[in-house]
Amino acid sequence: MQEGDISGEKKLIDKLRNEQKLSFDEYLFLIQNREKCQEYLFKNSSEVRDKVYGKDIYIRGLIEFSNYCRNDCLYCGIRRSNNLAERYRLNQEDILECADQGYNLGFRTFVLQSGEDRILYRRTS
Ligand code: SF4
Numbered sequence: 001m002q003e004g005d006i007s008g009e010k011k012l013i014d015k016l017r018n019e020q021k022l023s024f025d026e027y028l029f030l031i032q033n034r035e036k037c038q039e040y041l042f043k044n045s046s047e048v049r050d051k052v053y054g055k056d057i058y059i060r061g062l063i064e065f066s067n068y069c070r071n072d073c074l075y076c077g078i079r080r081s082n083n084l085a086e087r088y089r090l091n092q093e094d095i096l097e098c099a100d101q102g103y104n105l106g107f108r109t110f111v112l113q114s115g116e117d118r119i120l121y122r123r124t125s
Helices: 007-019 024-032 034-053 092-104 118-124
Strands: 061-066 110-114
Touching: 007 024, 007 034, 024 034, 061 092, 061 118, 092 110
Parallel strands: 061 110
Antiparallel strands: none
């Protein structure tokens, strides 16, 4: 629902569309005023999406390579305090095998995801 003058919000949305970035304060302003300008924001985002992707649908394979997490977000099934979660951690060979299986199923792009796994984090830092 648009209410009142949203010229400031429109200016920032136009800037975001043209330059693909805003400053922290500009993002904050847009987020704080998102309800006033959502119609204009959604219209612009739909136009950009249609221009880039058309009406095609792209599906990505998701490989969750570890469900260990040091954090404890209440909404999350793999939070550290969930003692009912069966924990696993894939190695490189497992991950590549998952990608092969996904490729054979028709996926062409993959997202690698995990919890914030202390063991893996230690290995990469
Ligand atoms: S996986 Fe993400 S959402 Fe879940 S507990 Fe860890 S940090 Fe939180």
